[in-house]
Structures are given as C-alpha cells and as structure tokens.
Amino acid sequence: MSESLVLAVPSKGRLQENANAFFARAGLKLAQGAGARDYRGKLVGVSGVEVRYLSASEIASQLASGAAHLGVTGEDLIRETLPDVRGQVELLTPLGFGNATVVVAVPQAWIDVRVMADLDEVAATMRTRHGRRLRVATKYVNLTRRFFAETGVADYRIVESLGATEGAPAAGSAEIVVDITTTGATLAANALKILDDGIILRSEANLVASLKAPWGEGQRNALRAVLGRISAEERARTTREVRAAMPESGGIDLATLAGLHEAELPYGAPAGPDGEIVLRCPEAAMFDLTDALVAAGARAVSVRRIDYAFAAENPLAERLLTRLRT
Ligand SMILES: Nc1ncnc2c1ncn2[C@@H]1O[C@H](COP(=O)(O)OP(=O)(O)OP(=O)(O)O)[C@@H](O)[C@H]1O
Ligand SMILES: O=P(O)(O)OC[C@H]1O[C@H](OP(=O)(O)OP(=O)(O)O)[C@H](O)[C@@H]1O
Ligand SMILES: [Mg+2]
Structure with a gap:
C-alpha cells in the first residue's frame, strides 16, 4: 500500500x-x-x-x-x-x-461604512469610545488576518465561528463577518452587505x-x-474533429490551411486512400475551418465531438513532475 x-x-x-x-x-x-x-x-x-x-x-x-x-x-x-x-x-x-467568494460583510444599517478604510475608523472609534475591539466572526481566521493587515485594519478581534457565521451580528457575538458567499442570499437574509473593496478571494x-x-x-x-x-x-472537450473528403488533385497546402485556423493534423497531412483527411481545431474555430475546406474543394465535411484526445504530452503530470525535480 x-x-x-x-x-x-x-x-x-x-x-x-x-x-x-x-x-x-x-x-x-x-x-x-x-x-x-x-x-x-x-x-x-x-x-x-x-x-x-x-x-x-x-x-x-x-x-x-x-x-x-x-x-x-x-x-x-x-x-x-x-x-x-x-x-x-x-x-x-x-x-x-x-465557485464562491470570501468577503468582508457588515450590517446594512452601517450606511457610512462602504470600504475597508471606513472599517478602520469604526474600529478606532469603538476602541476609544467604548474600550472594546471590533469583533469579526469567521472560520477563515488566517485569510482574515492577512487581508486586514494588507488593508490597514488593525484594531479588531476574531471570534471563531463554526457555522451559521452570518447570524453572529444579529446574535450579538460579533459586529461583522468574513464568510464565503455564492448567491448572496444568506448575507441578504441576515441584513449584511459586502464592502466595496471587501473581496478577499474568488475561489x-x-x-x-x-x-x-x-x-x-x-x-x-x-x-x-x-x-x-x-x-x-x-x-477533447474543447476540441472538434473535422473530417473532409479532399480532391486528389487539389494541390492545396493542408498544413498552411490548418495553421490559418488553429487546427492541427493529428494523423499527418497526406490524404488517405479515399482522400479523407482528419483535422482537430478549437470549438470556436470549427466553422471557419469547414468553410475553408469547402472553398478548397472538399466534397464532404463532417464535424464531431470526441470523448478523449490522448497525446504524447501529459501537461498536468509534467507540470507537477517538473516542480518535484526543483
Ligand atoms: N455557497 C457556498 N458556501 C460554502 N462553500 C461553498 C459554496 N460554494 C462552494 N463552496 C466550496 O465548497 C467548500 C466546502 O463547502 P461545504 O459547505 O460543501 O463543505 P462542508 O462539508 O459543509 O464543510 P463545512 O461543514 O466545514 O462547511 C467550500 O470551502 C468552498 O470551497
Ligand atoms: O451566498 P449563499 O449562496 O447564500 O451561500 C453562502 C452560505 O453557504 C455556506 O453555508 P453552508 O450551507 O455550507 O452551511 P455551513 O455554514 O454549515 O457550512 C456558507 O457558509 C454561507 O453561509
Ligand atoms: Mg458548508
């Protein structure tokens, strides 16, 4: 094992x-x-x-x-x-x-607080007037510390949350939250708003x-x-396979034609015995390619999706193996 x-x-x-x-x-x-x-x-x-x-x-x-x-x-x-x-x-x-975004959110009722700099002021005021620090509920403790340091907010305290984070302000256990959001429904339901520059990470x-x-x-x-x-x-998912029956005597330069349309000839340039050639191109380029083939005299052109396109290169594995070597 x-x-x-x-x-x-x-x-x-x-x-x-x-x-x-x-x-x-x-x-x-x-x-x-x-x-x-x-x-x-x-x-x-x-x-x-x-x-x-x-x-x-x-x-x-x-x-x-x-x-x-x-x-x-x-x-x-x-x-x-x-x-x-x-x-x-x-x-x-x-x-x-x-897909989800980690954000800094404050009560909607804080109408004058729109950006992180405003938050710094709120924190300073809380500290001087009430002698306590702004409380931030989150399970993203490290992301919060890093982001608050980068944006110059220092006077706060993290209240670690294990779930239902957005409920903390209403429950009185924190003033603001750092949490993940997708649709925004949970933030809205808890009367919270995202600060304009409060996007920590798109994940x-x-x-x-x-x-x-x-x-x-x-x-x-x-x-x-x-x-x-x-x-x-x-x-395979981003590629289409294009087959065309080309005239024997066409005399066209297939490699050039392919190159013009971001296509390749995975099985080589020479036409098969019945003049059939196989190309592959990005999905977005397929109609330009089929038009060009017809213009070059192709008798029949078909396009299909493919399930897998194996190649000698294995880009994901190579990337990792290169990292492991260094
Ligand atoms: N709307 C969302 N809310 C939370 N996480 C999301 C959302 N959309 C995508 N994710 C991603 O899914 C990951 C796991 O979240 P999920 O809530 O499914 O895990 P979980 O098993 O419930 O763990 P936990 O109990 O810690 O929340 C998140 O860290 C995030 O990367
Ligand atoms: O922006 P929305 O689409 O409303 O999604 C965001 C909510 O979804 C997640 O909670 P989840 O359902 O995973 O519960 P959990 O807090 O127990 O993990 C996350 O913690 C938010 O509370
Ligand atoms: Mg969850």
Whole structure:
C-alpha cells in the first residue's frame, strides 16, 4: 500500500457530486468500498491508486501534510489552511465548480461604512469610545488576518465561528463577518452587505497535488495514468474533429490551411486512400475551418465531438513532475 497514490475526494457537502462527475467525465470510475460508510475505495481499471473520502477541509490538510498525493478541494480552504501554498502544493487546474467568494460583510444599517478604510475608523472609534475591539466572526481566521493587515485594519478581534457565521451580528457575538458567499442570499437574509473593496478571494474547486507526499516510482506512474485521462478529456472537450473528403488533385497546402485556423493534423497531412483527411481545431474555430475546406474543394465535411484526445504530452503530470525535480 505504501507505493499507492492517495487520491482524496470530497465525501460530503456541495463539492461531492461535482467532483464525482468530474472524475466520471475523465473515465475515472470511483469504486467505494463495501457500503456508503466505507471511506476508502479504488479507481476501476487504474492500479496503484487508493481513494480516500474526506471532507473538503480535511483534504486541504492532508495535501498540506503529504498524507494525500492528489485531491479535489476549494481554493479558499487551501489558502486558509496552508501557511506556504507554493511550497506545499501545486494547484493543477481549476474545475469550474464550487465557485464562491470570501468577503468582508457588515450590517446594512452601517450606511457610512462602504470600504475597508471606513472599517478602520469604526474600529478606532469603538476602541476609544467604548474600550472594546471590533469583533469579526469567521472560520477563515488566517485569510482574515492577512487581508486586514494588507488593508490597514488593525484594531479588531476574531471570534471563531463554526457555522451559521452570518447570524453572529444579529446574535450579538460579533459586529461583522468574513464568510464565503455564492448567491448572496444568506448575507441578504441576515441584513449584511459586502464592502466595496471587501473581496478577499474568488475561489473554485481545484485539482491539487501535494509537494510533500512521497512521490516514488509507483506513485508517479499512477499520477501519469490519472492525469493523462484528465488531460485527454480536457483536450477533447474543447476540441472538434473535422473530417473532409479532399480532391486528389487539389494541390492545396493542408498544413498552411490548418495553421490559418488553429487546427492541427493529428494523423499527418497526406490524404488517405479515399482522400479523407482528419483535422482537430478549437470549438470556436470549427466553422471557419469547414468553410475553408469547402472553398478548397472538399466534397464532404463532417464535424464531431470526441470523448478523449490522448497525446504524447501529459501537461498536468509534467507540470507537477517538473516542480518535484526543483
Ligand atoms: N455557497 C457556498 N458556501 C460554502 N462553500 C461553498 C459554496 N460554494 C462552494 N463552496 C466550496 O465548497 C467548500 C466546502 O463547502 P461545504 O459547505 O460543501 O463543505 P462542508 O462539508 O459543509 O464543510 P463545512 O461543514 O466545514 O462547511 C467550500 O470551502 C468552498 O470551497
Ligand atoms: O451566498 P449563499 O449562496 O447564500 O451561500 C453562502 C452560505 O453557504 C455556506 O453555508 P453552508 O450551507 O455550507 O452551511 P455551513 O455554514 O454549515 O457550512 C456558507 O457558509 C454561507 O453561509
Ligand atoms: Mg458548508
């Protein structure tokens, strides 16, 4: 087991479903051990991988310590939990789900408080007039400290919150909050507003690799297999395959035509026996390419989506392996 790559996936919460869908798209089927309460599993058809089901915040800590090699979690949790993000992990790719923003929010009733500088004044006044410090409810203690220091707010105290943070001002346990928001509904329901310059971090779920985990030969091979499929799916999703029956005697320079339309000839330039050529291009360029092929004398042109586009390069794995070498 010690040579296995540990892949940490969210076991609950809002990231779970999307993370499963992401792996499924890449052809990586997660097989959970016997029963829904078994928090370990495997990847069907990929050897040398141990799947661990953990909460999103636990995934951040395990990547930090090196107990997990790869994981899916929110960037907010990575930046909150890890003291040295660059030295501990590599954020391989954003995943397009789990979008949320970490913000500073104050009571809507504070009409004169719009920016962080106003907050500094409020804090100073509270201190001199009432002899107490402004209280900030949050579970993002480190992000808050860093951001408040950067924006010059010093006279405050953090009240650590374990949930329902937005309720703290109404409950009287803090004056303001730092929390995550997506739709803004929870802030609005609690009569809070975001400060104009109070955006600490825009976060989404990321595929993250640990630089602290033991990367032996077995784990590196498993990494190439897993990331190879993820890259192949990513490449395929943004690409269209264009086939065309070209006239034998066309005399057109296919390589130049492809180059003009951001296309490539993955199987080479010479036409097949029946004059069929295969190109690949970005989705956005496909109609320009098909028009150009027709203009060049193509008899039939078809466009299709592809499931996977494997290539010699494995950009995600290479990025990480390069980091591990330095
Ligand atoms: N509206 C949202 N509120 C909170 N988190 C969100 C939201 N949208 C996306 N996320 C992301 O999902 C991550 C995990 O949040 P989620 O609430 O699903 O976890 P959880 O299992 O409930 O953990 P916890 O009990 O600590 O909240 C967040 O850190 C963030 O990256
Ligand atoms: O801007 P909105 O779309 O309203 O979403 C934001 C809310 O969602 C999250 O809470 P969650 O439901 O995860 O409960 P929790 O506080 O127990 O984690 C977060 O902590 C906010 O309270
Ligand atoms: Mg939550």
